[in-house]
Amino acid sequence: MQTKDTYEWGEGVYTLLSWFKKDKVKNARVLVAGAGALGNEVVKNLALFGIGHIYVVDFDRIEISNLTRSVLFREEDAYNHAYKADIVAKRAMEINPQIKVTPIVGNLFSEVGFGLYKSVDVVIGCLDSRIARYLLNRLSMRAGKTWIDGSIENMTGVVRVYTPGTSCYECGLSREEFNHIMLRTGCADVVRMQGSAGRVATTPISASIIGAMQVQEAMKIIHLEEEEPVPFKTLQGKMLRYEGMTNSFNLYKFASWKSTCPAHEQWDSVVKGEGLSAKQTVNDVLFRLRDILNVQGVEINMRNNKFVDKIISDRPEKEFDVRIPESRLEEHIGENTELRKLSYKTLFHKSFIENIDDTFPYKEMTLQQIGIPLFDIIQVSTEKGQFYVELSGDACLFN
Incomplete structure (x- = not known):
């Protein structure tokens, strides 16, 4: 009979998967930017997989409107005006006491040390603004890290995976989109534009599906080996679109990498x-x-x-x-x-x-x-x- 002191999370379950490497998962470090509907689903799934250390970044507080699609929030959290990152971290460690989840109540651009970006295996973006994605892309590219972008609206969702040398969010922006970002990033309050505002018209089903796909991609990235073949394909350089209205999934090539893009600057030789x-x-x-x-x-x-x-x-x-x-x-x-x-x-x-x-x-x-x-x-x-x-x-x- 297993006891609290002898059992190991996922033993006899995930270890039956041919591709699953227990030590890799146990030692993995994942940064999650945004703790709204998508962030809830992503962190919940990372906890269920047993990812060793999860970092959750969000400056926002919980509102009643968040409760309809955020599995880790409770009514009392909204009444207490609790920080999203704090509650997500607390509830994830209740799901799996064998992992560590560190909340960072702050901004991903100015209040998260770049050393943390360099130290993680993969970054997952659960954001709801173009400016926030632009900033997260800059930091991830600078750190040389793959980041997995998720977005949801109504019954639709999209997952994109950006990897240095293959695809870049900034490279895929239109001139109009880029000019809009440049205009907004000149404002003093740009660093407040990074979290989930809780006002997107969507459903918990969209959040569940897209958050699950993001974590599935993160698990693949964590298991990638430079010289070893793997039994799966990633979404690196691709876009997956889910359309709930028609029950369809579509996969598109979505790789844009321009040699002159300033976002490709990498800080090596630290x-x-x-x-x-x-x-x-x-x-x-x-x-x-x-x-x-x-x-x-x-x-x-x-x-x-x-x-x-x-x-x-x-x-x-x-x-x-x-x-x-x-x-x-x-x-x-x-x-x-x-x-x-x-x-x-x-x-x-x-x-x-x-x-x-x-x-x-x-x-x-x-x-x-x-x-x-x-x-x-x-x-x-x-x-x-x-x-x-x-x-x-x-x-x-x-x-």
């Missing part, structure tokens, strides 16, 4: 910054970077999340000290009574700092405070060239 952490002050990190890289001068580029020193209003002409990362600007304005009133009738001009060096006036602030997340990989310019340095001191927080 330097391990042992002992470096986003919890340390700017002053300490600048000092340690000089030692680690054996250089005289260092400059940290804030390309993902500029540091906003001040904002200036047009009418009345007034200057406000903010000293926050750009990703928090919308929230800051909303919480400040004077700024909130002004935001309805005036323009704000930002005074921001994009490169952090010894001239930075707030060196006692931590990297987190200026907008660099835990376990990030920072771009550092020196007299010897450019380096990508991992904040390796934070890696233990995501194991």
Whole structure:
């Protein structure tokens, strides 16, 4: 008789599958972006398969409208205004106590360290906006990771798999779609546009089917071997479309890879910054970077999340000290009574700092405070060239 201490998840079930490799699954790491209807289904299925570590990213809270198609949410979660990521993680570990699910209540672009993207086996996108997909594609391509995109509406659903060297979301955008994204990404609130808003007209059946297909593809990606044949085909470079109205599945070739696309930039040859952490002050990190890289001068580029020193209003002409990362600007304005009133009738001009060096006036602030997340990989310019340095001191927080 098996007991709580002796049984292993999936033993005698998944191990009967000829292609299933227990150790690969147990040690797999999967990042799920979005914890709405699709995210619920995806995380539930990953938990049932026994994926060792799942990371769930979403900044949104649960609403009553989410309950009709989100299997892991309860009425009390909506009344408590609980965060989607927290509840999804909690319920997934109730399904399978032998896995670990880490919730990240934040934005996939500015509040998830790039070291985490580099460390996972596959990324699954459960998002509902073009801008969010654009951002997730950029990060996944930069990390050299395959990402699996899912979308649902009414009784229809689509799954696409994007893999570096084969297919890229940005390459497949029309000029009109790309221009629309560029217009919107110029706004200060772009980093808030990444989660499931819970307002898409769809059904739980669509979410179940598409979420299941996404996880099936993730399992295939996890089991791929460079030199070993596999008994399955993936959707890499393809699009699967499900149409519930007519009970049809259609498969299309959907591979677009343009050599000039800026999204194909990859951050390779990452330097391990042992002992470096986003919890340390700017002053300490600048000092340690000089030692680690054996250089005289260092400059940290804030390309993902500029540091906003001040904002200036047009009418009345007034200057406000903010000293926050750009990703928090919308929230800051909303919480400040004077700024909130002004935001309805005036323009704000930002005074921001994009490169952090010894001239930075707030060196006692931590990297987190200026907008660099835990376990990030920072771009550092020196007299010897450019380096990508991992904040390796934070890696233990995501194991």
